[in-house]
Amino acid sequence: MRSGTLLAVTGIGLVAASLAGIAVASRGGNRPARAARYAAWGSALLAGSVLADSAMEHYRGNFRRKEMFAAPVVAAGTLATALATAVTSRATSYKAALFGGTIATGLFGLGFHLRNILSRPGGLSWNNLFYRAPFGAPGALALAGLAGVGAVAADRADRRERLGQKGHGRRAGYGLGLFTAAGLFGLTAEVGLLHFRGAFHDKLMYAPILALPFTGAAIMAATADPQPRRRSLARKSLEATAGLGLVGTGLHAYGVSRNMGGFANWTQNLFQGPPIAAPPSLAGLALMGFAALDLLDRHGKDPSHGPR
Template sequence: MSLIAHFSPRPSRKNRAARFDARPAADARQPPVSPSALMMLAGGGLIAASAAGWLLGAGGDNPPSRPARYAALGAALLAGSVLADSALEHYRGNYRRPAMGIAPLAAGATLATALATAISRRALTLKSAIFGASFTTGLFGLGFHLKNILERPGGLSFNNLFYRAPFGAPGALALAGASGLCAVAAENAAWRASEGTIEEDTGRILGLVTAGGMFGLTAEVGLLHFRGAFHNPLMYAPVAAVPLTGAAILAASVEPTGTRHATARRLLGATTALGLVGPLVHAYGVSRNMGGFGNWTQTLFQGPPIAAPPSLAGMALTGFAALDLLKRSAREHRHD
């Protein structure tokens, strides 16, 4: 023992307790179900919600218009992504708070309602109420996640944004609700159009919702891919393409010329492709973790999240709905 250590004053009992208590012990509580049971529950939830939506919409007369179908299918993709992703991510948090079970349940209800909206135009008022509740739940989730980040040591820092409750994740549920409301609005606009009502205002609203969703998804994807150090060049693709798509649909909504309409449609197609190919790329990333899918009870929860990319395709479908409603104005600009 050195002389400095020998003659250094010993910390008081209070200081020693504070030192030992500075880093709390790991939470001994375990998740309520096993990983395999969780996967069966999440898969069963997706199947049950899809079946419920089909049954609720089957047999209806007067199928919805194409813009309404696009927006409703976009809401369904977003809701399905939230259902699977939130079930896994909240499992990582041991479902320590009862509110953590709300997101998968709300996403399942939204998925069923969105599929029913894509099939039938019945009960639009009830569907609007469910979509509105989903939108509100997503906003509350954003608040809870932000509170979780700010309460951690360091507050709003990159470390907390990377490894605490993902700030933007509940926004996908809010976007699912907004897309569902857009589907109802598109159906109402298509119905009124037969009486001579112009659809441009509704299309512009859908376009602005799509643009806002694209910019929000860019922030979330960019943050998580930055956390991954962009170690794979493919990680740059959504960060580059999605904001361009948002800007294109925003420009087409403000002034729907033929050129802007065509550009936005091409970029929406590229974003849809990214959303559909993304799960395969993320699955490859999971396979690269130690143990690969042979150790799926660990690697699947380490990420990258396989269920997240379809939200890009879901938002793009809402953009296609907006362009369909704006195409009349685009044709008028082309003739001018």
């Protein structure tokens, strides 16, 4: 399969998954709560990023193992499910099961990538971390599944609280906040490693290394004790992280254009990087954090409502 064909297939996969999600959603159902929509859109962004990136990277690895088809296929299904979750409350149990499968696939992928690194000559060395299967990449797929599960939990919590069952939103917000912080810390390690491989040749490459752990700490603090000031700081940090994801996408595209031949030679230069599909995952995590804050906002006015 030529690279151009692969990219066409990836694009078709993105469109097909999106249409599938819209088709499911068009059958009706109540509109999900705002927090659920935030988390679902975050899941969709993460899944779309994984679909595009894994299709290209696994193609570069010649799909030499059949398991390498799992990531793009599961990511496409997750993208469709997340889009459906963002616009309808129907079939929540079915969606939760699909997102659970996404989490399991991402965790298995982490194991496969780690084994790939450790099985090479030199084992856990800088060379293998730089140029073998990226150790943290499958984590984005697991995070897409977690964001999806969080979206389902947020929607269920909203419905239960409307029936007078208090506390469900706080617990859902607590879980989403912790998973968002963990994802931001993990992404810091992955981005730091790859930007270090690039020798930080552009000072802007330090931006995510500084911003992501700060945002992770801010959302963790707001989750542990949702005081107004902490929630405000976390929200501003998440806004900056989302903006950084958008700016990073443009900067990566500019980096590709600087390779010999630029986009006129896109069938090669897109594979040489930097990966255009990677930065949107920052915006996906930010949306996941916004969902957590939306749930915590309802319980942050009184300190007694903090997570226990």
